[in-house]
Amino acid sequence: MLPSDLKSEMFAGYAVEARKIVTAHLPTLRQMPLSVLPGLLRELISFDFKFPAERKARERELDYLGSLSQAQLKECFHDFSEIRLSRQLEEFEWVKLPGQFVERLSAQLWSTHQLDAFRKASSDYADRLRAAVPPEPPPIPRLGISVIGQGVTSYGEPLFRKLRPHGAYFSGIKPENGLRQLLDAVAVRAKAHPLSYGHWYVDGGEAFACEPVLACVSYEGLAGARAALLRKMQEQIEQPGMGPEALRSFLAQLRPADLGMERQGADEVLHRFEVSVLTEGSGTQIFSTVFAQWAAREALRRAQPVTMLVRFAPRQRQKPMNELLSASAKAPAEVDVIGSLVDGDFAAYYNWLNQQRLVGAEQSSFLVWFEGHSQALAIGPTMARGTESRSAADLQQVLGWMS
Amino acid sequence: MRRALRNGASDREVSHVLARTRRDFLREAAGVAVGSALLRPVWARAAAPRTKRKVVVVTFGGGARDQETFMQEGQENIPHLMRELIPRASFFTQVVNRGILGHYVATASLATGVYETFNNFAAVSPESPTVFEYFRKDLKRPSSDAWVVAPSNGFNRIGESSHRSYGSGLGARVILPKRLLSAATSGSSHNYQHLLRDNYETPYYAPELAGSEFELQQLEMLLKLSVDDFKSHAQTLTSPDELSVYIARQLMRQVAPSLLWITLHDIDVAHAGAYSLYIEGIRRTDRLCSELWQAVQEEPEYAGQTTLFILPDFGRDSDEDAGGNGFQHHRTGDVLSRTTWMLASGPGIRENVVFDRAVDSRDLVPTLGAILGFHASLAQGKPVGEVL
Numbered sequence: 001m002l003p004s005d006l007k008s009e010m011f012a013g014y015a016v017e018a019r020k021i022v023t024a025h026l027p028t029l030r031q032m033p034l035s036v037l038p039g040l041l042r043e044l045i046s047f048d049f050k051f052p053a054e055r056k057a058r059e060r061e062l063d064y065l066g067s068l069s070q071a072q073l074k075e076c077f078h079d080f081s082e083i084r085l086s087r088q089l090e091e092f093e094w095v096k097l098p099g100q101f102v103e104r105l106s107a108q109l110w111s112t113h114q115l116d117a118f119r120k121a122s123s124d125y126a127d128r129l130r131a132a133v134p135p136e137p138p139p140i141p142r143l144g145i146s147v148i149g150q151g152v153t154s155y156g157e158p159l160f161r162k163l164r165p166h167g168a169y170f171s172g173i174k175p176e177n178g179l180r181q182l183l184d185a186v187a188v189r190a191k192a193h194p195l196s197y198g199h200w201y202v203d204g205g206e207a208f209a210c211e212p213v214l215a216c217v218s219y220e221g222l223a224g225a226r227a228a229l230l231r232k233m234q235e236q237i238e239q240p241g242m243g244p245e246a247l248r249s250f251l252a253q254l255r256p257a258d259l260g261m262e263r264q265g266a267d268e269v270l271h272r273f274e275v276s277v278l279t280e281g282s283g284t285q286i287f288s289t290v291f292a293q294w295a296a297r298e299a300l301r302r303a304q305p306v307t308m309l310v311r312f313a314p315r316q317r318q319k320p321m322n323e324l325l326s327a328s329a330k331a332p333a334e335v336d337v338i339g340s341l342v343d344g345d346f347a348a349y350y351n352w353l354n355q356q357r358l359v360g361a362e363q364s365s366f367l368v369w370f371e372g373h374s375q376a377l378a379i380g381p382t383m384a385r386g387t388e389s390r391s392a393a394d395l396q397q398v399l400g401w402m403s
Numbered sequence: 404m405r406r407a408l409r410n411g412a413s414d415r416e417v418s419h420v421l422a423r424t425r426r427d428f429l430r431e432a433a434g435v436a437v438g439s440a441l442l443r444p445v446w447a448r449a450a451a452p453r454t455k456r457k458v459v460v461v462t463f464g465g466g467a468r469d470q471e472t473f474m475q476e477g478q479e480n481i482p483h484l485m486r487e488l489i490p491r492a493s494f495f496t497q498v499v500n501r502g503i504l505g506h507y508v509a510t511a512s513l514a515t516g517v518y519e520t521f522n523n524f525a526a527v528s529p530e531s532p533t534v535f536e537y538f539r540k541d542l543k544r545p546s547s548d549a550w551v552v553a554p555s556n557g558f559n560r561i562g563e564s565s566h567r568s569y570g571s572g573l574g575a576r577v578i579l580p581k582r583l584l585s586a587a588t589s590g591s592s593h594n595y596q597h598l599l600r601d602n603y604e605t606p607y608y609a610p611e612l613a614g615s616e617f618e619l620q621q622l623e624m625l626l627k628l629s630v631d632d633f634k635s636h637a638q639t640l641t642s643p644d645e646l647s648v649y650i651a652r653q654l655m656r657q658v659a660p661s662l663l664w665i666t667l668h669d670i671d672v673a674h675a676g677a678y679s680l681y682i683e684g685i686r687r688t689d690r691l692c693s694e695l696w697q698a699v700q701e702e703p704e705y706a707g708q709t710t711l712f713i714l715p716d717f718g719r720d721s722d723e724d725a726g727g728n729g730f731q732h733h734r735t736g737d738v739l740s741r742t743t744w745m746l747a748s749g750p751g752i753r754e755n756v757v758f759d760r761a762v763d764s765r766d767l768v769p770t771l772g773a774i775l776g777f778h779a780s781l782a783q784g785k786p787v788g789e790v791l
Contacts, residue, residue: 110503111520115736161476244524282731283676290676297728318672318680342679350722350729357725 002090003037006030010095018047025062031073032065034090035083035105035118036125041098049272051197051303060133076128079121083114099252103245134359138306140193141363143402144355145182147311148344149370150205151337159341159370160377162349167366167379168387174394175372179208179311181396182369186309187211197269197303204292204344205313215303217274217295219288219313225259226285229278232258233285251279273298287315289340293347300354310351311371312344341370352379365402369395378402424474435489438756438789453776455708457661460767461695462510463715464644464688465554465671466733466740470722471685473744480685483693484746488713492748493790494757500717500741500764504733507557509716509764510666514561516768516782526557528565531781534768535562535575538662541777547625549575550660552651554643554668561666566781575664580650584637586619587630626653641687644669648691652698659704662775667691673719676731696748710749710774710790712767718743747790758789 008023022029022044029037043050043058050058068076086108094101109115149155160169183201190199190213201210203218210216219226236242236250256262256271259278277284281294289312296310316333348368355364365380376395379385380402471477473496478485502512505523512519517531535549551562559582563574622628640646644667651665667688673681692713699705720727721739733740745762748754765784772779773786 107522110505110736113501113518119736281676282674287675287677294676294728301725315677318675318677336679339677339679339683342682343677346678346730353722354725 001094003032003034004030006095013096014045015048018044021047021059021062025066028062028066028073031070031077033077033080033083034085034094036077036080036121038094038098038101038105041095042102045098046272049269051269051273053197053304054302057135061129064129064133076125079117079124083109083118083121084112100249103248137360138304138358139195140189140306141365142306142355142358142360143186143189143308144351144364144366145186145309146344146348146351146366146368147179147182147309147371148348148368149337149341149373150312151314151335152341152370152373155338155341155370155373159345159375160348160368162346163352163366163368163377163379165386166352167377167385168383168389170376170378170389170391170393170398171374172390172392173369173374173376173398174392175374176394178369178395179371181394181399182309182367183208185396185399186307187213189307190214193306195306198305199307200296200299200303200305200309202292202295202299202308202310203313204288204311204315215270215299215305217270217277217299219291222274222278225256225261225274226278228259229254229285254279273302287343288313289315289343289347293343293350296347296351297354300351300358304358308351308355310348312340312347314340315343367395367398367402424469435494435755435757438493438753438758456775457659457705457709458663458771458775459695459699459705459709459711460664460771461692461711461713462513462664462666463692463713464667464669464684465506466504466673466715466717466719467670467685467688468719468721468730468739471682471730477685480682481689483689484713487693488696488746488748490755492746492755493753495745495747495762495787495789496757496759498714498743498745498762498764500743502764504717504736504740506668506671506716507555507561510558511561513714513716513764513767514664515564516765516779516784518765518783524557526560528560528563528570530565532564532566532569532779533562533574534771534779535662535664536564536566536569536573537768537772537777537779537782538775539573539575540569542775544661546572546574546576547658548660549662550654550658551575551577551664551666552647552654553577553579553666554581554647555579558666575662578650578654580646581643583619583622583650584633584646587622587633587637625658626650627657628653642669642684644687644691648694651695655698655702655705659702662771665695673730674732676728678730681730707750710747710752712745712747712771714745714764714767715743716764717741747787752790762787 006026006029008026011019011022014022032040043054047055047058065073085105089101089104089108092101092104109118186199186201190211194213197215199214201207201214201216205218206220207216207218232254233247236247254275256268256275259275261271261275277291277295277298281290283290284294292310292312296308299305300308314335314337317336352366355361355366363381365378367376367378369376376398378398378401382402469477472481500509502509502518503520503523508519508521508523511529514533515529515531516534519529519531521527521530535551538544538549539546553559553561559577559579562577564570619630622630622633636649637646640649647665647667651663654660655663669687670681670684672684696711699709699711717733718740719730719733720735721737722729724735724737727735727737763784765782766787767784768779768782769784769786770790773791
């Protein structure tokens, strides 16, 4: 089936809001090439469970495409139209399973050497969209905070090497109550500028008491869901004929209820996000540092928050994968605190990069702190790049200088 | 370099900037000279007769990026390559892989000189003839003269293609050290689990073994290694690649194949997302490459007549590409993940020289053909003249 054959009844299986937006824009969708439409449907099929920023972006994109003439639409998607697809892909149930279609499309793009053409078409389309529908600036400048090195007593190697050229390095931080100061600062921002999913706290260990104004996600808070997921993965891996692609498809279909996360009055949008972090992220189920980095990346990309506090915690020591997968029900795992510090240090750089990909980057600020120690680094419009300060200061003061 | 990447430069321009950056860092750090194929002296020809020549190919462990290796900030992770190997080698800064960036299919492409397009996770043979088949058929060599030491069960069919003019019975013998250890410990492998980690590419799944395998009894017959000695030595090792290098050294000592291909894979732990484990993998691979270099110098069958090639199968995603997650994967197909390097060292090969012209990863097989004296008729690359 081709996009031109689309009919509204084909979306009967979509949730209410998803069905509404798809049918409202059906004339536009019918004119899109098959190489690109399932990618859009993959986003729209879960529209009911998207963050406000994602919903708005999709609505604006579809409104823009709907405003184009037939000739303009054809020109807009010309490069995608040039991508050759197999008969099997055309016959695939891409309306019902757009995510699986995209996986198959990806494999075909690689094997037919069309990946570069597809990358270029995607990049050109994104540029065009950004120019036509510029993303809205955040209501307040963004603030990212990463806390790394929990549990490390001493570390002799230089930290924040990737970030130092971009900000001011502090070596005289007074660590007392540092974490409390950061959590309070984040809560104050969230209360002063309430935004749905606009302020986040991700913890790679056990979260401190979470203010209701924050979207909170923690590795320990998902211990039950992780254990359930690992059990399901083990069962699947042991199935005859199971392979990595089938496992990925299985994981993509899991919902919060499958992992025992269904609770009365629960935040379904956040739960779906948590499940996606555990099922789409590689290593998020077993390494807390990876969980924290990937959760922050996905929250920044999808929810586009104005505040993002990420605290990294020690991850378990590396073991063979089958032991890691089956360890959930056993004794607490041995942790690797130094390895986790190295992980967190680099992940903080990724947190900053991902924040800087969002609109308003020139006004954004970022702070990384070696928990319990005197080292921190601050980046922002008011912080001199590549500088160093040995003066004594607490984190509250540094945050004040950044704002 | 970052400026070039951000300003929408073409892939070719970015590759060239990468190559020049590597060259400049190498020149500063290792004092290498810039090479030119035209200036190659006449005396720089392989000294050993072709029948005695040997080649060892090492794939550098599952994809590593410039910034953790040859860029200034990464050189601390590869002290052995920087201090011991590069000064004795010709170094190619721009080896481009335009194929599928999955480890099995990419390694198969390196071994066939053709961009293979099969499913990376399928237990299939390469479709085009492998370097081992050209070598054995053209030069009438026995199966004992071409070997592959491979990291994962998924690689067990890499030694022999499904091509109707080559294929069955003409390929290399393949050792899967982990499989061997698993068989040697016969179900009581608890103390060896750290050596049996498999298939990081999708960290949770180890493919089942299919195709021919190295039999346990050959451990003793061919490698002159008792099961007890093997098990006892394995307990002193820390990673699957260390096990592979141990087996490769045993193979060099006892069988001395003329064509030996060793695929390292520890670095691919990066897929689990922990940066410290990725760096640990690079440092270990650097050390293991040095050990293999030492083995080539020390083994009488290899010393003075062996050309060693070290190259990654490809890189990893750049931090700049929002579609990826940096070092963790190699899924975006961006320029950094496609551009890598190659080191060649041995008799007749110029030392301490760096070349930054573009080399295609398919060029390896025709180059090996030119060195060993066979014709890789179906390979699509061209011999790298600077090492011939």
